[in-house]
Amino acid sequence: MTFRDQVARIAPPVAGLLLAACTTAAPQANSPQIPTASPVGIAATPRPEVATPSPTAIPPPMTGDALASLVDAPAMLAHLEALQAIADDHGRHRATGSAGFEASAAYVAGVLRSAGYDVERQPFEVDGVASVNLLVDQPGAAGDEVVALGAHLDSVFAGPGINDNGSGVAALLVIAEQLRQLPAPRRTVRFAFWGAEEGGPFGSPAYVDELDPAELARITAYLNFDMLGSPNAVRFVYDEAEAAPGSQQLTDLFAATIEDGGLPWEPIDLEGDSDHGPFTQAGIPTGGLFSGGIEPVTDAQAALFGARAGEPADECSHRACDTLDNVDLATLEEMTRIIARVLVALAVP
Numbered sequence: 209m210t211f212r213d214q215v216a217r218i219a220p221p222v223a224g225l226l227l228a229a230c231t232t233a234a235p236q237a238n239s240p241q242i243p244t245a246s247p248v249g250i251a252a253t254p255r256p257e258v259a260t261p262s263p264t265a266i267p268p269p270m271t272g273d274a275l276a277s278l279v280d281a282p283a284m285l286a287h288l289e290a291l292q293a294i295a296d297d298h299g300r301h302r303a304t305g306s307a308g309f310e311a312s313a314a315y316v317a318g319v320l321r322s323a324g325y326d327v328e329r330q331p332f333e334v335d336g337v338a339s340v341n342l343l344v345d346q347p348g349a350a351g352d353e354v355v356a357l358g359a360h361l362d363s364v365f366a367g368p369g370i371n372d373n374g375s376g377v378a379a380l381l382v383i384a385e386q387l388r389q390l391p392a393p394r395r396t397v398r399f400a401f402w403g404a405e406e407g408g409p410f411g412s413p414a415y416v417d418e419l420d421p422a423e424l425a426r427i428t429a430y431l432n433f434d435m436l437g438s439p440n441a442v443r444f445v446y447d448e449a450e451a452a453p454g455s456q457q458l459t460d461l462f463a464a465t466i467e468d469g470g471l472p473w474e475p476i477d478l479e480g481d482s483d484h485g486p487f488t489q490a491g492i493p494t495g496g497l498f499s500g501g502i503e504p505v506t507d508a509q510a511a512l513f514g515a516r517a518g519e520p521a522d523e524c525s526h527r528a529c530d531t532l533d534n535v536d537l538a539t540l541e542e543m544t545r546i547i548a549r550v551l552v553a554l555a556v557p
């Protein structure tokens with residue numbers, strides 16, 4: 209979005225004030241000439257187009273709308289198709305310790321490197337079986353606070369794990385790819401792709417355990433995404449009784465962002481049962497989104513979210529049928545755009 213588009217979205221009286229303020233500032237010697245029209249005239253009449261942008265032009269600030277508009281279903285579908293193809297080529301699963309998991313990790317690392325990130329591989333073992341976490345940072349422009357987002361990369365042995373959790377992986381990949389192209393956020397944004405969540409988690413605790421207290425203290429929030437495209441979806445926002453102080457603000461931020469879009473949501477307490485658990489235990493505020501698992505959708509949820517009552521949100525969870533066909537792309541895109549807006553609100557305060 210251009211700066212002019214943003215100004216256009218501001219109510220005219222505010223835009224008038226902004227532009228009036230601009231015209232009262234003392235012009236710099238090398239600044240472009242500002243037309244001497246009245247503030248009302250400027251607000252009502254677009255300034256003439258500049259044919260060629262100046263190479264020294266200040267890039268527009270990152271906005272939630274800008275990042276959200278850049279993440280879309282076709283990009284996510286491409287990542288889901290890649291993960292499905294990997295499962296198809298490796299015994300129809302991507303479980304920790306298998307060639308399918310290793311191929312998944314190689315794929316994600318390749319996407320991140322292509323986007324311009326330095327990928328950190330953190331190897332660890334689960335009962336003698338090797339696995340790995342992948343981590344990348346988009347460095348912040350000020351301070352050293354970190355906003356971390358994570359999704360588990362492994363599937364169960366029973367199936368390809370495309371909703372659980374190819375969906376979370378695809379969401380974070382498309383956000384990471386687009387974020388890399390935008391002006392630096394204020395806070396560092398860290399993306400984590402965890403090995404060995406199924407049956408654990410083991411990857412996220414391995415990461416948290418290895419952080420020294422100073423590194424741990426840098427992380428101001430951890431956001432977890434484990435199943436975002438359930439075919440009979442409910443829009444759940446993490447709201448956990450045992451979450452660390454500060455988590456309520458994250459729940460509130462997700463809720464406000466969703467309500468801004470005119471959509472309903474419902475709180476859920478997963479009791480730390482995914483990769484956010486180790487962060488909770490370390491005292492780090494946590495939040496997240498979840499589109500629902502094997503629990504049947506209630507009548508009230510069905511009415512609120514347009515889902516089918518009495519059926520699971522995802523009846524293929526942890527089964528062979530958790531394939532590409534098991535992901536509702538519209539739901540995944542909508543959830544990913546909520547994440548984008550929340551991320552910008554946290555990282556560009």
Ligand SMILES: [Zn+2]
Nearest residue numbers: 372373434435
């Ligand atoms: Zn999962």
